[in-house]
Amino acid sequence: MATPAFRQGSSFNSVVQGNTATLEMPTGMYMYNRFFISYQKAGVNATSAEVFADILQVRVLVDGEAVHKYTPEQIRTVDNWHNRRNYDHHVVCSFTRPELRSFDASRILGLGTGNVKNLTVEVDLAPDVLNVAPTLKLYANLEQSAAPMGEFVSIKSHNVIIKTSGSNFEYDDLPVTGSNKRLLGFHMLGAFQPADKVRVFFDDKKIVDLETNEAYQAYIADLQADTIQTGGRNSQGLETYRHIEFYRNALSQAPIMDMGVFRLEIETAIAAGVAVPTITEVVHNLKV
Secondary structure, eight states, X not given: OOOOEEEEOOOOBOOSTTSEEEEEEOOSSEEEEEEEEEEEXXXXXXXXXXXXXXXXXXXXXXXXXXXXXXXXXXHHHHHHHTTOOOOTTEEEEEOSOTTBSSHHHHHTTSEEOTTXXXXXXXXXXXXXXXXXXXXXXXXXXXXEOOOOSOSEEEEEEEEEEOOSTTSEEEEOOOTTOSTTEEEEEEEEOSXXXXXXXXXXXXXXXXXXXXXXXXXXXXXXXXXXXXXXXXXXXXXXXXXXXXXXXXXXSOGGGSOBTTSSOEEEEEEOOSOTTOEEEEEEEEEESOOO
16 A cells, blocks of 8 residues: 655645635546645634635535535534544645554545546635635645545435424435445434434334434434444534434444335424435445
């Protein structure tokens, strides 16, 4: 395996308030482990609050298809859950899984580009950024490798709309189905209340049943005790977030999404029409 290197990417194009800044990354001879996107305002490192307010969305596209899509605040929540360290003025796009216990397992999910024509990073800037000359820079942790894009994890945000206030809401159209996809888990980032209930079904079998906040805390404790992650999970924010996972001792335990029916139920008093941002983590092309 090649020695990891750390390099700055070329300059973003169209770094202007209200625009989508873009950057084309080299392909063919590199495997990427992580991207670090640095944001400055008037030459000064931005605070986390400024990053969350000024950057509306970050996307990583492989030959035009998004494999990462989220807001900085959303991916920061996911990173915190996995006990990854973050810095105020950075958005970190992780392809490898450094928290996995096995070194080989942590590296195998790097983003290979041997068969990729275009690798594009897009950053949407808010139209009302309160400064002149916002600055974006990208730094890449990479390896010299012509490995093709094989096993990888996509991380995407979706908005789950609560259709009926105060009753069951079923969501069976989570857009993660397809060939060679396994659902590692999802993160519901809405303002949940202790009385809210979450139930997950796979092929009509109830596999997760969180009827109370106490049940959710017990579920997290169970994940902490039985996990392939070093350091377990960061349980901050249990009162408002719902983190659900489907693998314990191996990534191959995650359900295959083209061989079953996935259904999510939320019983909540959240008002109808409210969007619950949901981040999915899906492993593609896993060899078992």
